[in-house]
Amino acid sequence: MLIGINGYEAVIPRFGYDKETGLPRRVGSAEYCFKLLINLYKLDKQNEYIIYLPKDPSSDFPEERDNWHYKIVKQKKMWTLIGLTLEFLLKRSKPDVFFSPTHYLPIVVPSNSAISILDVSYIHFPKLFQKSDLRQLKIWTKFSVKKAKRIFTISKASKDDIIKEYGVSEDKITVTYPGIKQVSGIKYQVLSMDELEKKYGIKKDYILFVGTLQPRKNIVRLIEAFARLSRSSLIINPLSLIILGKKGWMYEDIINSPKKFGVEDKVKFLDNVTDEDLPIFYKNAECFVLPSLYEGFGLPILEAMQNGCPVVTSNVSSLPEAGGDAALYFDPNNPEDIAQTMEKVLSDKKLRETMIKKGFEQVKKFSWDKTAKETLETLENLVKSS
Numbered sequence: 001m002l003i004g005i006n007g008y009e010a011v012i013p014r015f016g017y018d019k020e021t022g023l024p025r026r027v028g029s030a031e032y033c034f035k036l037l038i039n040l041y042k043l044d045k046q047n048e049y050i051i052y053l054p055k056d057p058s059s060d061f062p063e064e065r066d067n068w069h070y071k072i073v074k075q076k077k078m079w080t081l082i083g084l085t086l087e088f089l090l091k092r093s094k095p096d097v098f099f100s101p102t103h104y105l106p107i108v109v110p111s112n113s114a115i116s117i118l119d120v121s122y123i124h125f126p127k128l129f130q131k132s133d134l135r136q137l138k139i140w141t142k143f144s145v146k147k148a149k150r151i152f153t154i155s156k157a158s159k160d161d162i163i164k165e166y167g168v169s170e171d172k173i174t175v176t177y178p179g180i181k182q183v184s185g186i187k188y189q190v191l192s193m194d195e196l197e198k199k200y201g202i203k204k205d206y207i208l209f210v211g212t213l214q215p216r217k218n219i220v221r222l223i224e225a226f227a228r229l230s231r232s233s234l235i236i237n238p239l240s241l242i243i244l245g246k247k248g249w250m251y252e253d254i255i256n257s258p259k260k261f262g263v264e265d266k267v268k269f270l271d272n273v274t275d276e277d278l279p280i281f282y283k284n285a286e287c288f289v290l291p292s293l294y295e296g297f298g299l300p301i302l303e304a305m306q307n308g309c310p311v312v313t314s315n316v317s318s319l320p321e322a323g324g325d326a327a328l329y330f331d332p333n334n335p336e337d338i339a340q341t342m343e344k345v346l347s348d349k350k351l352r353e354t355m356i357k358k359g360f361e362q363v364k365k366f367s368w369d370k371t372a373k374e375t376l377e378t379l380e381n382l383v384k385s386s
Contacts, residue, residue, distance in 0.1 A: 001047045001048070001096045001097070001380065001383055002047070002048045002049075002050065002094070002095045002096045002097075003047050003048070003049050003050075003095060003096065003097055003098075003099065003379060004049075004050045004051075004052060004093065004095030004097070004098040004099070004110070005036075005037065005040075005049065005050070005051050005052065005098075005099050005100075005101070006052055006080060006084065006098075006099070006100040006101065006102065007033065007037060007051040007052060007053045007057075007070075008033075008052075008053065008054055008079060008080060008102070009029050009030045009032075009033040009034075009101060009102055010024070010026065010030060010033040010034040010037060010057075010061075011024065011053055011054065011055055011057060011058060011061075012024075012030075012054065012055075013025050013026065013030065014027070014030065015027065015246050018274070020274065022059075023058055023059070023060055024058055025246075027212070028118065029101065029102060029116075029118055031299075032101060032116070032118060032154070032178060033101040033102070035178070035179060035368045035371070036101060036368070036371065036372060036375060037051065037061070037062070038062065038368070039179075039368045039369055039371065039372035040372050040375070040376060041062040041068055042369075042372075043369070043372050043373060043376065044067075044376055045067060046067070047067065047376075047380075048067045048068075048069075049067060049068045049069065050069050050070075050071050050093055050095060051068070051069070051070050051071070052071050052073050052084060052087065053070055053071070053072055053073070054072070054073060054074075054075065054079045054083070055072065056070075056072065057070055071087075071093065073086075073087055080100065080102070080104045080105075080106055081104070081106060081107060081140070082106075083106075084106035084109075085106040085107045085108045087106075088106060088108045088109055088110065089108045094110070095110055096110070096112060096383050097110065097112040097113070097114070097379050097382055097383050098110045098112070098113045098114070099113070099114045099115075099116075099375075099379060100113070100114070100115050100116070100144075101115075101116045101152075102115065102116065103115060103116075103117055103137065103140065103141040103144060104140050104141070104144050105143070105144040105147050105148060109147065111149075111386065112149055112382050112383055112386050113147065113148050113149060113150075114148055114149065114150040114151065114152060114378070114379065114382065115144050115145070115148045115150075115151055115152070116151070116152040116153065116154075117141065117145075117151060117152075117153050117158065117162055118153065118154050118158065118296040118297070119153075119154075119158050119161070119294070119295065119296030119297075119317075119318075120158070120161045120162060120165055121216060121294050121296070122134055122137045122138065123161070123165055124161075124293075124294050125215070125216055125293070125294065128214065128215055128216055128249065128250065142166065145162075145166045145168060148172075149172070149382055149386075150172060150173075150174060150378060150379075150382055151168065151172055151173045151174070152173075152174050152175075152176055152375065152378070153173060153174075153175055153176075153296070154175070154176065154177060154178050154296055154297045154318075155175065155177070155296060155297050155317075155318035155321050155322075156175055156318070156321060157317045157318035157321060158175075158296050158297075158317075158318060159173050159175050174374070174375075174378045176370075176371045176374045176375055176378075177297070177321075177365075177366050177370075177371065178297055178299060178366065178368070178371055179366050179367040179368030179369070179370065179371050180299065180302045180303060180306055180363060180366055180367070180368075192280075193280075193284050196277075196280055196281070196284065199277075200270060200273070200277075201268070202240065202242055202268060202270075203240070204284060205238075205239050205240070205286050206239065206240040206241065206242045206284075206285055206286060207226065207239065207240070207241050207242070207285065207286055207287055207288075207289055207342065208242050208244070208281055208282065208285035208287070208288045208289070208304075208309070209222060209241070209242070209243045209244065209245070209288070209289055209290070209291075210244045210245060210278070210281075210288070210290075210300045210303070210304075211244075211245045211290065211292070211300060212245050212246055212247075212248040213243070213245050213246065213247045213248050213251040213254050213255075213269075214248035214249055214250060214251060215250050215253075215254075215293075216292060216293050216294055217245075217290075217291070217292050217293075218291040218292055218293050218314070218332050219243065219254045219257070219291070220253055220254055220257045221291060221332065221333070221335050221338060222241070222289060222291045222338065223241065223254075223257040223258055223261055223263065223267060224257070224261050224335040225291075225335040225336070225338035225339040225342065226241045226261075226263060226266070226267070226339070226342075227261035227262060227263045228335060228336065228339040229339045229342055229343055229346075230263060230266060232339075232343055234343060234346070234347045235343060235346045235347060238266070239266070239286070239346075240266045240267065240268060241263070241266060241267045241268070242268050242270065242281065242285070243267065243268070243269050243270070244270050244271075244273050244278070244281065245271065246271050247271065255269070278303070279303075279306075279307045282303060282304050282306075282307035282308075282309040283307045283308060283309065285304075285309050286310075286345070286346055287309065287310045287311065287312055287342060287345045287346065287352075288300065288301070288304035288309045288310070288311050288312075289311075289312050289313065289338070289342060290311070290312075290313040290314065290319065291313070291314055291330075291332050291338055292313075292314055292316075292317075292319065292332065293314070293316065293317075293332055293333075294316065294317045295314075295317050295318055295319055295322075296317075296318060297318050297321070297322055298313065298318060298319045298322040298323075299322070301313055301319065301322040301323050301327065302322060302362070302363050302366055304359070305326060305327075305356075305359030305360065305362055305363050306359075306360075306363045308356050308359070308360070309356075309359075310328075310345050310351075310352050310355040310356060310359070311323055311326065311327040311328070311355070311359065312327060312328045312329070312330060312338075312341045312342055312345055313327050313328075313329060313330075314329065314330065314331075314332035315329035315330060315331060315332075316332060323362070324358075324362045324365075325358060325362075326355060326358035326359040326361070326362040327355070327359075328341050328344060328345060328355070329341070
């Protein structure tokens with residue numbers, strides 16, 4: 001069987017390139033696409049693959065082999081819509097099944113085609129998107145949902161959203177939970193808290209947030225909650241809030257919030273933390289907080305648990321699926337509830353120990369190898385049933 005995959009997301013970085021490695025900074029759908037490619041390559045030596053790319057693959061892509069090939073499709077604008085449409089219209093290649101790990105399909109595709117929709121945040125929070133991007137998302141996703149024979153998503157919450165928004169049968173949607181980023185290397189092995197302080201200027205004790213700076217992440221309420229928490233007599237002092245993440249969009253209010261709530265000397269923003277250094281931030285944090293208003297899944301929850309960090313997070317969308325019974329939950333619209341939930345973890349040593357233990361068990365449920373196996377099985381069945 002010949003499987004075609006749209007690899008665009010894995011080579012075109014939204015957040016630029018890592019200064020040290022020169023590799024794309026992959027988050028969200030880019031990370032999802034890349035990890036699927038890596039693990040399908042490891043898993044499957046029987047089927048043949050064509051990975052369609054707009055440019056040469058970066059150095060961390062798997063090498064070509066007898067059943068694994070890259071095809072560069074040269075098209076500067078609207079690459080998926082026009083470039084891949086011409087590829088299939090002119091029958092330059094004829095995959096038995098085509099998978100686009102994005103919302104979008106070309107206009108012309110093989111009869112067996114699949115897409116992935118990680119979340120429908122553009123439906124819930126349209127004001128957070130530029131008008132041109134929002135229009136494209138709505139129109140092109142609706143077209144692709146109708147055309148695709150199979151839709152992949154990463155949580156039951158997202159599956160329910162897709163069914164509600166597009167009126168598709170639940171049998172058309174496959175939930176494949178994402179895996180967790182594995183980090184190894186010299187930096188991860190030797191970096192201590194003292195070195196962390198020297199390199200990034202942070203000290204124990206701190207609460208940690210990891211994510212893109214954008215309104216959907218609800219960071220302003222987190223900072224307000226942290227200000228309330230800082231005044232509590234039950235928590236350790238001095239306590240700081242470390243916010244790791246690149247500036248996304250509409251981030252000005254977030255940057256200005258520490259001063260607004262009187263904690264500008266206790267909140268630190270960092271946007272230059274490498275993947276190798278990230279685990280030590282989790283390991284030394286008092287707790288990890290993800291106060292998002294909406295998430296397709298919430299991988300940082302599992303990354304925190306993997307590194308022995310207690311997690312408190314929102315009780316909405318897919319986050320309870322990611323956290324299970326290992327996390328504590330709060331109402332993301334209520335700063336007082338956020339503060340009180342963080343306080344529970346900080347003031348109860350036995351609770352912390354229990355959460356850490358449960359977190360290690362929760363992490364075992366998720367792996368990219370499992371994601372790849374379930375994806376491949378679904379694609380193979382799609383061809384067999386056609």
